[in-house]
Amino acid sequence: MSTTSIPTVRARPKTRLSFDRFRAWLVACAVRPEARLWLVIQLAILHAVLWTFILINLKAAQDVHMDVAEAYGWGQKFLWGYGKHPPLSGWVAGLWFMAFPATDWATYALAMATVGVGMVICWLVALRVVDARRAFLVVVMVALYPIFNFKGFKYNPDLLQLVTLPLLVLAYLNAFEKRSWQSGIWLGLAGALALMTKYWVLTMIGAIGLAALIHPERLKFLSSPAPWVAIVTMAVAMIPHIVWLADAHFVPLTYAGDTYSLQDASQVHQLVAGYMLHNLGLLALPVALAALAMALVPPWLTLLARAPLYIVTRAWRRGANPGVNLSQALNVWIIQIIVALGPPLGALVFSIYMKTDWGISLFFLVPLALVAIPALRVQGASLFNIAAIWLVLSAATLAASPWIAAREMAANAGNTATYGARSDLARELTQAWHARFASRWAVVAGTMETIQPMVFYSPDHPAAFTPNEAWASGLTSLDDVKKYGFIGVFDPTDGRLPAFEKWVSDVAPNAERMVMTTRRFTHGRAGPSMSWNVYIAPPKQ
Numbered sequence: 108m109s110t111t112s113i114p115t116v117r118a119r120p121k122t123r124l125s126f127d128r129f130r131a132w133l134v135a136c137a138v139r140p141e142a143r144l145w146l147v148i149q150l151a152i153l154h155a156v157l158w159t160f161i162l163i164n165l166k167a168a169q170d171v172h173m174d175v176a177e178a179y180g181w182g183q184k185f186l187w188g189y190g191k192h193p194p195l196s197g198w199v200a201g202l203w204f205m206a207f208p209a210t211d212w213a214t215y216a217l218a219m220a221t222v223g224v225g226m227v228i229c230w231l232v233a234l235r236v237v238d239a240r241r242a243f244l245v246v247v248m249v250a251l252y253p254i255f256n257f258k259g260f261k262y263n264p265d266l267l268q269l270v271t272l273p274l275l276v277l278a279y280l281n282a283f284e285k286r287s288w289q290s291g292i293w294l295g296l297a298g299a300l301a302l303m304t305k306y307w308v309l310t311m312i313g314a315i316g317l318a319a320l321i322h323p324e325r326l327k328f329l330s331s332p333a334p335w336v337a338i339v340t341m342a343v344a345m346i347p348h349i350v351w352l353a354d355a356h357f358v359p360l361t362y363a364g365d366t367y368s369l370q371d372a373s374q375v376h377q378l379v380a381g382y383m384l385h386n387l388g389l390l391a392l393p394v395a396l397a398a399l400a401m402a403l404v405p406p407w408l409t410l411l412a413r414a415p416l417y418i419v420t421r422a423w424r425r426g427a428n429p430g431v432n433l434s435q436a437l438n439v440w441i442i443q444i445i446v447a448l449g450p451p452l453g454a455l456v457f458s459i460y461m462k463t464d465w466g467i468s469l470f471f472l473v474p475l476a477l478v479a480i481p482a483l484r485v486q487g488a489s490l491f492n493i494a495a496i497w498l499v500l501s502a503a504t505l506a507a508s509p510w511i512a513a514r515e516m517a518a519n520a521g522n523t524a525t526y527g528a529r530s531d532l533a534r535e536l537t538q539a540w541h542a543r544f545a546s547r548w549a550v551v552a553g554t555m556e557t558i559q560p561m562v563f564y565s566p567d568h569p570a571a572f573t574p575n576e577a578w579a580s581g582l583t584s585l586d587d588v589k590k591y592g593f594i595g596v597f598d599p600t601d602g603r604l605p606a607f608e609k610w611v612s613d614v615a616p617n618a619e620r621m622v623m624t625t626r627r628f629t630h631g632r633a634g635p636s637m638s639w640n641v642y643i644a645p646p647k648q
Contacts, residue, residue, distance in 0.1 A: 133494060134487040137243035147230045147246055150494075154250050155216070155223035157501045162215040162260050164508035168516050168629035170530045173556050174263035175214045176563035179204060180571050181580060187351035190578040191362045194348070195271070195303040196264040209563055218262040222255045225269035225471070232273055233475050235280040236439055238430040241478045241485050244397065247493045248474035251393040251500070254467050258389065264305040268468030271301040272311050276442065276472065279315050280435050283322075286331035294333065295340025302345060306359065307465060314445035318438050355581070362578040367460040378461045379451045386466035390473050397474070400492035401485065436479040443472040516632060526634040528627035529557075533564035535623065536594050536641065540567075544646060549591035550583055552611075554603065557596050557639070569594070574610045575603070589614065595642035604640070615644030 136142040181189045182201025189197050200217070207213040229249050233242035249255055259266055278297035282290035301308040319328055328334060352359070369375050446469040454461045478485070504511075519525060540548040548567040551558045558571050570583035572593065595618070597607050611618055624638040 130488070130491040134240075134490050137490050138239040140239075143239050143243070147227055147243070150246065150250065151223035151226045154226065154256075154497075154501070155219035157505060158222075158256050158259075159212070159216045159219045161257070161501070161505050161508045162219070163212050164505070165257070165512050165515075166211065166215070166260065167509075167512055168627070168632070168634060169525055170527070170560055171211055171214045171563060172261040172263075173559045175218075175261050176559035177555065177571075177580075178262055178264075179209060179214075180559060180562040180568075180582060183568065183570070184582055186581055187348050188355060188359065188581070190355070190580040191359055192264050192305055193303045193359075195300065196262075196267045196305075199267060200262065209568065214262060215260060218259055218266060221262060221266055222259045222269055225273055226250060226255065228270065228273040228277060229471055229475070232277045232280065232472075233478070235277065235284070236432050236435045236475060236479050240487065240490065241430055243490050244401075244485055244493060245474045245478050247490075247497050248393040248397050248478070249471065250497050251396055251493075252471075252474070253389045253392060254470075256501075257504075258467075265307075265464050265467045267304050268301070268308060269471060271297070271304045272308060272468050273471060275301045275308070275311060275315070276439075279318075280438060282333040282337065283319070283324075283328050283438060284435070286328055286333045288332040288336045291333035291336030292340050294337035295342075296344060298337065298341040299344035302341070303348060306363070307468070310446055310450055310469065311442070314442045314449065317445055318441040321441055322434075322437060324434060358578045369458045369460050375455060375458050375460075379454050382454075382461040382463050382466060383451055385463040386470055390470055393474060394477065396496050397477075397493055400496055401489040430485070431479050431481050433481065436476075436481075439472055439476050439479060443470075443476045446470075446472075513632075516629070516634075521635050523635045523637050526627070527637040528625040528634060529560035529637075530564040531625040531627055532596070532623060532637075532639060533561045534566070535625065536561065536596070537565045537567055539643065540594060543643065544592070546646065548594060549646075550588050550593040552588065552593045552595040552642075553597050553607065554601065557598055557601075561594075561596060574614075575606050585614075590647050592644045592646035593642075595640075595644070597640045597642075599638060599640050608640075611642050611644070615642070618642045618644040 133146075136146040178196050178200040181194070181197025182199075182204055185198055185201060186194055188194050199221075203217050203220075204213070207216065226246055226249055230242055230246040233245040237245070253259075254269070259269070275294075275297045278290075278294040282294040284290075298312055301311065319325055319334060322328070369378075450465065450469070451461065453459065477483075516526065536551075537548055540546075548565060548569045550572050551561045551565075551569040552572045552574060555571070555573055555576075558573070562568055562571050570587070571580060572583050572585075572588055573579050593615070595607065595611055597604055599622075619642070621641050621643075622638055623641050624636055626636045627634045
């Protein structure tokens with residue numbers, strides 16, 4: 108009697124089945140039109156929340172950066188300009204702190220909300236160039252880019268450009284595709300909004316203009332109403348700020364010329380080299396992690412070793428890749444190449460000081476430029492892998508952030524620029540003013556680096572006044588200084604001290620003079636001791 112054996116089927120573990128379902132759900136949400144926007148918004152919100160808590164832990168022993176305090180001060184009045192910069196960053200800070208208190212955590216939340224909005228706009232830009240699968244890969248690469256996490260801790264005009272410049276590129280791609288007068292209006296408004304953030308965005312506006320002239324389809328675009336309507340719209344939208352600029356005697360341009368011009372050619376070369384190495388190093392992380400997630404290291408290295416122009420030309424001749432809009436991809440490649448190489452070359456030619464932070468706004472297109480290479484193939488599993496890498500790294504950083512903060516403080520215990528107790532000084536000065544005059548402290552005078560923390564941390568939030576500087580913010584005047592009185596705060600080691608003391612003697616010869624010293628303790632650990640020269644001038648009777 109013969110018997111037949113029935114093969115046994117092993118059931119897959121429930122955890123494995125749930126894992127596979129979650130991965131399938133994530134990939135489906137990333138590509139389905141009705142779900143993908145909400146998925147990206149959720150990712151941006153989660154990213155902002157996680158990194159807000161990380162920054163709170165990392166910066167627990169530090170005061171907010173002076174740029175953040177300065178933006179807060181600007182936001183106390185909605186002006187058309189603030190001495191050094193156009194007004195948009197001050198307006199955004201003013202609106203934000205109408206809803207949130209002037210506390211450290213609120214500044215980190217503002218910075219992460221800014222990069223979160225930038226992430227969503229970068230995804231919308233990517234959808235104009237690549238399919239939804241590649242676009243999701245782009246937005247997670249952006250989330251891994253250090254500029255969008257730990258390097259983005261300070262809200263300032265540079266960081267706000269991560270919103271306005273992607274919006275500008277999105278408006279350009281839209282106008283290039285539709286070539287209508289309506290799209291031209293949106294492009295002009297986006298250009299004006301970007302210019303109202305920082306004049307540095309002229310680099311991106313110039314790159315977009317060159318891309319429109321270089322692109323093979325330039326005649327279609329230039330013969331349409333879109334570019335000309337955009338130029339007129341941007342000019343009209345900028346009129347109020349241009350009027351302010353003329354009334355202020357073009358002070359921001361004076362500031363830029365006085366601050367960022369260099370005569371030492373060797374120093375310029377060093378700064379440019381540092382600028383390029385800094386930004387390339389930051390970009391290496393998201394690119395390397397994306398390559399790891401896609402398991403494309405050998406073929407990708409071979410691809411990048413070939414001539415990119417040859418690859419693009421071959422792909423163009425064969426027809427569009429189903430996952431890449433080659434016409435729009437070419438726009439992105441041209442823009443990114445120009446803004447990557449143009450500013451350093453300009454700095455070398457004109458001997459301009461190059462800050463590494465200026466690259467914050469100019470390299471957000473790199474992930475898209477790489478993902479838009481036609482020969483690249485993006486599998487659905489890669490989307491889950493890159494999202495998992497982002498989540499694991501973010502969660503691990505959150506868990507390790509108190510330890511990282513303690514290590515950094517131990518290694519830099521004497522760094523007064525980072526760990527000086529300016530917030531404690533602000534509160535002590537507020538109490539001293541109230542005890543003497545029983546009124547609100549209205550004006551603080553000194554250098555920007557010293558007095559901006561006083562503006563932020565004092566419960567009275569006095570207006571900042573910077574004597575002996577042509578680029579004052581305009582938030583208060585010399586008449587107000589004499590009328591309401593002031594507290595002058597100055598670093599005794601600053602070489603500008605004699606000029607400031609002369610100004611105090613001229614404006615308030617009877618001002619009380621003293622030296623104050625503060626030190627902060629965080630988790631039982633002492634920060635460095637700091638001393639300031641303090642001048643208290645009473646209000647006019």
